[in-house]
Amino acid sequence: MPELPEVEIARRNLVRWIGPRRVVKAEADDTRVFRGAERARFSALKGRVESLERRGKYLLWTFEAGRGLLAHLGMTGKFVRRQKGQPEPYSRARFHLEDGTVIHFRDPRLFGRMEPVPASELRALEAIQSLGRDPLEDGLTGPQLAEAVGTSRQDLKVALMDQGRLAGLGNIHAAEALFRAGLHPARKPDTLTPEDWKRLARAIHATIAFGLEEQEGEEPVYLEDGGAENVFRVYGRAGQPCQVCQSPVESFTQAGRTTHVCPECQPLKAQRPGRKRAPGR
DNA sequence: TCCGGCCTGCTC
DNA sequence: GAGCAGGCCGGA
Numbered sequence: 001m002p003e004l005p006e007v008e009i010a011r012r013n014l015v016r017w018i019g020p021r022r023v024v025k026a027e028a029d030d031t032r033v034f035r036g037a038e039r040a041r042f043s044a045l046k047g048r049v050e051s052l053e054r055r056g057k058y059l060l061w062t063f064e065a066g067r068g069l070l071a072h073l074g075m076t077g078k079f080v081r082r083q084k085g086q087p088e089p090y091s092r093a094r095f096h097l098e099d100g101t102v103i104h105f106r107d108p109r110l111f112g113r114m115e116p117v118p119a120s121e122l123r124a125l126e127a128i129q130s131l132g133r134d135p136l137e138d139g140l141t142g143p144q145l146a147e148a149v150g151t152s153r154q155d156l157k158v159a160l161m162d163q164g165r166l167a168g169l170g171n172i173h174a175a176e177a178l179f180r181a182g183l184h185p186a187r188k189p190d191t192l193t194p195e196d197w198k199r200l201a202r203a204i205h206a207t208i209a210f211g212l213e214e215q216e217g218e219e220p221v222y223l224e225d226g227g228a229e230n231v232f233r234v235y236g237r238a239g240q241p242c243q244v245c246q247s248p249v250e251s252f253t254q255a256g257r258t259t260h261v262c263p264e265c266q267p268l269k270a271q272r273p274g275r276k277r278a279p280g281r
Numbered sequence: 282t283c284c285g286g287c288c289t290g291c292t293c
Numbered sequence: 294g295a296g297c298a299g300g301c302c303g304g305a
Contacts, residue, residue, distance in 0.1 A: 075300050172299060256285085
């Protein structure tokens with residue numbers, strides 16, 4: 001589930017669930033979510049959570065007494081709240097709160113990562129230092145986007161997903177933002193005009209805002225295991241008619257990932273300015 | 282720059 | 294039973 005909006009929702013849920021309540025016990029199972037001595041250090045996390053921040057797809061936990069935790073949900077990780085004694089499949093780690101609730105880190109595929117480090121070192125970690133700007137935290141204008149992504153020689157969508165250029169977009173939201181901006185995923189970044197960048201920056205904001213709205217609340221609305229309906233505009237809609245122009249949505253592979261595109265709304269050739277409207281925010 | 286690997290579950 | 298999946302890393 002986790003791209004920027006999903007991780008941000010996870011953060012907000014955790015803040016709500018935990019609030020001022022103390023973590024009375026932290027437990028970690030022996031999985032590759034933890035490396036080396038991390039498991040033991042995880043078990044030492046206790047007390048209040050003083051802050052819970054997000055950078056890109058990472059969550060930065062600051063506990064009292066200077067302890068910290070860097071968490072990444074990977075592909076299938078998520079935090080869920082359960083009552084004490086209630087089993088949770090694929091639970092890999094747990095925070096027991098003083099009110100008897102338990103926050104589980106559930107991760108069937110074990111692609112998530114938990115790295116306990118001193119809170120003062122969280123922001124200095126290479127994983128965080130190397131991130132590009134976070135559209136939600138740092139803002140994102142057309143020129144800023146052009147500066148971050150425009151120098152890439154990879155395909156536009158691949159460049160958008162490069163966390164070192166822009167932090168937070170993954171396969172789904174990159175495809176959705178490009179559709180909203182009317183830009184083909186295989187465009188080369190150096191062919192975009194300032195207008196294109198501006199439209200794309202707005203589309204990224206709109207895509208993130210949509211993701212946040214869709215998933216507000218305790219239970220994720222989409223991308224849940226099994227089949228909630230597809231709320232996206234092009235992602236996962238190969239062969240279906242485009243919601244704007246009715247021509248069939250296509251899919252192809254870019255850098256090993258499936259990309260969805262409406263070839264009519266997102267022509268590969270740069271358009272003459274003003275000829276056709278983008279599908280809209 | 283691409284490709285497989287990491288894992289398991291779900292859909293076709 | 295094969296193929297596919299939201300992320301990321303490392304090797305060729």
